[in-house]
Every structure is written in structure tokens, then in C-alpha cells.
Amino acid sequence: MSRLLVVVVIFIAIYLLLKHYRRQMPKKDVMGEDASKHRENMVRCAHCGxxxxxxxxxxxxHKHYCSEAHRHAHTGESE
Ligand SMILES: [Zn+2]
Known part of the structure; x- marks a missing residue:
């Protein structure tokens, strides 16, 4: 009976370890992706640059603006 308990405890320990590693691993990937995505997806405000x-x-x-005010200012000027 105590043997079974030890096995159960070991399984729980392995499960928790895997959970812990899984939580750590994707975090790194997501952070790396986020950084590169942010660099690629930088846009310039058509009004103030x-x-x-x-x-x-x-x-x-197809034009990007940093704020609603600049969108209004820009569209107001050009139209
Ligand atoms: Zn702007």
C-alpha cells in the first residue's frame, strides 16, 4: 500500500515538473516572437511621423495614425 503511495507521489512530482517546464518554455518563445513581431509591425503616424x-x-x-486627434487633423487637412 505504501509502495503505491510512493508511485503516486512520484507521478505527481513528474506531472508538476512537466507543468512547470511547459509553463517556462512557451513563455520564452512567446517573448521572442513578441519582440520580433513588435519590430516588424511598427507603423508610422501619417500625421506626425x-x-x-x-x-x-x-x-x-491604409494609413496609420497614433491617435484619434491626429486622424481627424490629417483627414481634415487633406479633405
Ligand atoms: Zn501622430
């Missing part, structure tokens, strides 16, 4: 991540920009008619 500031660089910002694509996800944070406002895109209108």
Missing part, C-alpha cells in the same frame, strides 16, 4: 506598434495605431484607408 511618430513610430508606434501597429496594434496601437488607428488605421484609416
Amino acid at each position: 511618430v513610430h508606434l506598434p501597429k496594434g496601437e495605431s488607428i488605421m484609416v484607408e
Whole structure:
């Protein structure tokens, strides 16, 4: 009976270890991907020229803007 307990404890230990490693491994990959993605997805505000991540920009008619105010200012000027 105590042998079975030891086996169960070992299995739990292995499970926790794998869980721990799995949690650590993808984190590194995601961080690396994120860094390269951020570098690739930097866009320039069509109004003031500031660089910002694509996800944070406002895109209108294939142009990127850093803020709603600049989008208004730019479209207001050109139209
Ligand atoms: Zn701007």
C-alpha cells in the first residue's frame, strides 16, 4: 500500500515538473516572437511621423495614425 503511495507521489512530482517546464518554455518563445513581431509591425503616424506598434495605431484607408486627434487633423487637412 505504501509502495503505491510512493508511485503516486512520484507521478505527481513528474506531472508538476512537466507543468512547470511547459509553463517556462512557451513563455520564452512567446517573448521572442513578441519582440520580433513588435519590430516588424511598427507603423508610422501619417500625421506626425511618430513610430508606434501597429496594434496601437488607428488605421484609416491604409494609413496609420497614433491617435484619434491626429486622424481627424490629417483627414481634415487633406479633405
Ligand atoms: Zn501622430
